[in-house]
Amino acid sequence: DTEVTQTPKHLVMGMTNKKSLKCEQHMGHRAMYWYKQKAKKPPELMFVYSYEKLSINESVPSRFSPECPNSSLLNLHLHALQPEDSALYLCASSQDYAFNEKLFFGSGTQLSVL
Amino acid sequence: GDSVTQMEGPVTLSEEAFLTINCTYTATGYPSLFWYVQYPGEGLQLLLKATKADDKGSNKGFEATYRKETTSFHLEKGSVQVSDSAVYFCALHNAGNMLTFGGGTRLMVKP
Numbered sequence: 001d002t003e004v005t006q007t008p009k010h011l012v013m014g015m016t017n018k019k020s021l022k023c024e025q026h027m028g029h030r031a032m033y034w035y036k037q038k039a040k041k042p043p044e045l046m047f048v049y050s051y052e053k054l055s056i057n058e059s060v061p062s063r064f065s066p067e068c069p070n071s072s073l074l075n076l077h078l079h080a081l082q083p084e085d086s087a088l089y090l091c092a093s094s095q096d097y098a099f100n101e102k103l104f105f106g107s108g109t110q111l112s113v114l
Numbered sequence: 115g116d117s118v119t120q121m122e123g124p125v126t127l128s129e130e131a132f133l134t135i136n137c138t139y140t141a142t143g144y145p146s147l148f149w150y151v152q153y154p155g156e157g158l159q160l161l162l163k164a165t166k167a168d169d170k171g172s173n174k175g176f177e178a179t180y181r182k183e184t185t186s187f188h189l190e191k192g193s194v195q196v197s198d199s200a201v202y203f204c205a206l207h208n209a210g211n212m213l214t215f216g217g218g219t220r221l222m223v224k225p
Binding site: 004040041042043045048056090092100101102103105106107108 | 146155158205207215
């Protein structure tokens, strides 16, 4: 199994809603990542988890809250988002943080904030 | 800091045409270089990589050679297909850092 699975594929939410994005991998990878991608732009790193501990937070607003319940799962909790947060949110994993250049990406969650 | 510059797209080609997508980089030390591809509605996939100067990465008919003297890693394919239509991202990796992506180049191949 070489897949990173993300759910849901599409999400529409209001600015007062609370929702969560989910990501799962069963490759035994110990590093997991959240990226944000705006249309026609490269992915921007948000968070990195290494061995289930948060290693990098790229100054992301607190309305985005990551969680890594175990080595296979990664969540992104969303609360009080703004319309400018609408984007494709990509989860990725790698064998280890030291191998963070070879990333396996999920298909993403297309988020629209109304 | 490290940076990657790609040619602006879109690049529009007819099927079986020759493809070149330019990529140049600025980095300290000896980075590894990558091409990732993003098909419509999907995440990115690693297409090929090269880890040292003069290495050639290749996959699915695509090739790129790590040229340290020109700090370049241009992507080429001899005969493109409609199914190659996608966005291509050049990236570099320096030890201890995260991947640095270029801006992406959209390729459109017409039948």
